[in-house]
Amino acid sequence: MxxxxxxxxxxxxxxxxxxxxxxxxxSEALGKGFAIEPTEGSVVAPFDGEAVTIFPSKHAIGLVSExxxxxxxxxxxxTVELDGKYFEAFVESGQPIKKGQLLLTFELEKIKEAGxxxxxxxxxxxxxxxxxxxxxxxxxxEKEKDVFSVNV
Numbered sequence: 001m002x003x004x005x006x007x008x009x010x011x012x013x014x015x016x017x018x019x020x021x022x023x024x025x026x027s028e029a030l031g032k033g034f035a036i037e038p039t040e041g042s043v044v045a046p047f048d049g050e051a052v053t054i055f056p057s058k059h060a061i062g063l064v065s066e067x068x069x070x071x072x073x074x075x076x077x078x079t080v081e082l083d084g085k086y087f088e089a090f091v092e093s094g095q096p097i098k099k100g101q102l103l104l105t106f107e108l109e110k111i112k113e114a115g116x117x118x119x120x121x122x123x124x125x126x127x128x129x130x131x132x133x134x135x136x137x138x139x140x141x142e143k144e145k146d147v148f149s150v151n152v
Contacts, residue, residue, distance in 0.1 A: 001067060001068045001129060001130075001152050002067045002068075002152060003067075003149065003150065003151045003152055004047060004065050004067045004068075004069045004149075004150045005047075005136070005146045005148070005149050005150075006046040006047055006069075006071065006122070006146070006147055006148040006149075006150070007044075007045075007046045007047065007099055007100070007143070007144040007145065007146060007147065008036070008046070008137065008141050008142065008143055008144060008145050008146075008147040009036070009043050009044050009045065009046045009073055009103070009120075009122065009143065010036045010038045010040075010042070010043055010044075010073075010120055010143065011038065011039050011040045011042075011141075011142055011143045012036040012037050012038040012039045012040070012120075012140070012141070013036065013037040013039070013139055013140050013141070014034055014035075014036060014135065014137050014138050014139060014140075014141045014147055015034065015035040015036065015037060015119070016034060016035070016135065017032065017033045017034055017035055017121060017123065019035060019119075020035045020077075020119050020121050021077060021117050021119060022077045022078075022117075022119075022121070025074070025121040025123065028123075028127075030072065030121075030123050030125065031072070031123035031124045031125045031126070031127040032123065032124050032127045032130075032133040033071075033121060033122045033123035033124055033133075033148070034121075034122055034135050034147065034148050035119050035120060035121045035122065036119070036120045036122065036141075037118065037119055037120075038075075038108055038118055038120055039108075039140075040108065041105055041106040041107055041108040042102060042104070042105045042106075042143075043061070043073055043075065043102075043103045043104040043105070043106075043120075044099075044100050044101060044102055044103060044143055044144065045063065045097040045098060045099050045100060045101045045103055046063070046065075046071065046073075046099065046122070046147075046148075047063075047065040047066070047067075047069070047099050048065065048066050048096075048097065048098050048099050049063055049064050049065040049066050049069075049096075049097055050063065050064050050094065050095065050096055050097060051063055051091040051092065051093060051094070051095045051096075051097050051103065052064050052070075052093060052094070053093055054089050054091065054092060054093050055080070056084065057079070057080045057082065057083050057084045057087065058084050058087035058088065058089045058104060059074065059075050059076060059079040059080050059082065059084075059087055059106075060072060060073065060074040060075065060080075061073050061089070061091075061103055061104060062125070063097065063103075068126070068129070069124060069126070069130075069150050070124065070125045070126040071122060071123065071124055071125065072121075072122070072123050072125050073103075073104075073120065073121075073122050074120065074121045074122075074123075075087070075104065075106050075111075075118075075120050076106075076111055076116045076117060076118050076119070076120065077116060077117040077119060078116060078117075079111060079116050081116075082111070082114065082116070086106055086107040086110045086111050086114075087104060087105070087106050087107075088104065088105045088106075089103070089104050090102045090103060090104065090105070091103050099144065100143075100144050122148070124150055129152075130150050130151060130152060131151060131152060132149075132150075132151040133148070133149065133150055133151070134148070134149040134151075135147065135148055136148060136149055
């Protein structure tokens, strides 16, 4: 395990995890992290590693970095209810990934029209294994810019 910096997986506004409109994420019950209010509908890999879990509804993806950081990227809140509608996955579970590689796309406007909150929580699910976390960017942030530091 070593210190790891995550690149921004989604173009949009970087928010503190406490601003997420879902208590499980906002309270950090699922792990430390940050969120994005997306301005477009694609998710790229925040680091080199592996796609561990693609949810059948394609609304969320679990990743692990080459350095051991486990991350959940959850597109929207309660979007599992869409059962894959408006989502497309470009990787499979177990597949190696490279930073910047396209992982998922989603139809942002259709999800909004369906009444869902489009915030994207990004959480380190193995938070207890790390000592320090820091948001490196705030506000509107382009994809792949260094945005979150996870330290041993």
